[in-house]
Amino acid sequence: MQADAFASLLDALSIEQAAVVGYSAGSASAIQFAVRHPERFSALVLVEPVAPGKGPAMPKPIFTIFFKNNFIYWATVTCFQPIVGGAWAGVPPGERLTPEDKADVRALLMSLLPVSARVDGSAFDIYVSTPGLLNDPEGNDYPFGSIRAPTLVVSAVDDPLALHENARALVERIPNARLQAVPGGGHALLGHHEEVKQGITEFLQNTVASPLKQKEN
Numbered sequence: 001m002q003a004d005a006f007a008s009l010l011d012a013l014s015i016e017q018a019a020v021v022g023y024s025a026g027s028a029s030a031i032q033f034a035v036r037h038p039e040r041f042s043a044l045v046l047v048e049p050v051a052p053g054k055g056p057a058m059p060k061p062i063f064t065i066f067f068k069n070n071f072i073y074w075a076t077v078t079c080f081q082p083i084v085g086g087a088w089a090g091v092p093p094g095e096r097l098t099p100e101d102k103a104d105v106r107a108l109l110m111s112l113l114p115v116s117a118r119v120d121g122s123a124f125d126i127y128v129s130t131p132g133l134l135n136d137p138e139g140n141d142y143p144f145g146s147i148r149a150p151t152l153v154v155s156a157v158d159d160p161l162a163l164h165e166n167a168r169a170l171v172e173r174i175p176n177a178r179l180q181a182v183p184g185g186g187h188a189l190l191g192h193h194e195e196v197k198q199g200i201t202e203f204l205q206n207t208v209a210s211p212l213k214q215k216e217n
Helices: 002-012 026-036 060-067 070-079 081-089 099-110 115-129 137-141 164-173 193-216
Strands: 018-023 041-047 151-156 177-182
Touching (some): 002 026, 060 070, 070 081, 070 099
Parallel strands (some): 151 177
């Protein structure tokens, strides 16, 4: 559904190919896009991706309680940020956060407000688009081999949500993929944003910008 919509968007914009970046749950639709429409890709970047393997899953009753009521969500984030930071923002257990890190986590959690307006999209991400990948045996049969674009997978070694071991296995299954292993920072890559930006920039320059320059010459 989302993958075909992306292809239609490129058609509407008269764009033949694009470099596509998928982060966290957004990686599921990016992967589907790459599998269903490989000719539309010049490069694929997956940051903290949903990948085949085991991982944490939010029970639907908890999702319903916290993500359909703006006040309950706000109060929980405000009063219990150290607790929900791990469960919802992917802060590694026992991680010592700097004041800047704490501000980043709070900004991330607060950016979801109003959660009631996002509830349908969030539910789709968690319970519709990720099955077939996370915690689903059928993910073992996923046609990753049909992805033709150069691919960069960015994964923090201590991410408690999108597990690093799953990311490493994903790289092995995509033909032209490489891994950027980030030494810490959890799911939000706290303290490593510049390092990740540099890695993605260099990857795109080498895989997209260089071929374009060769065509121009």
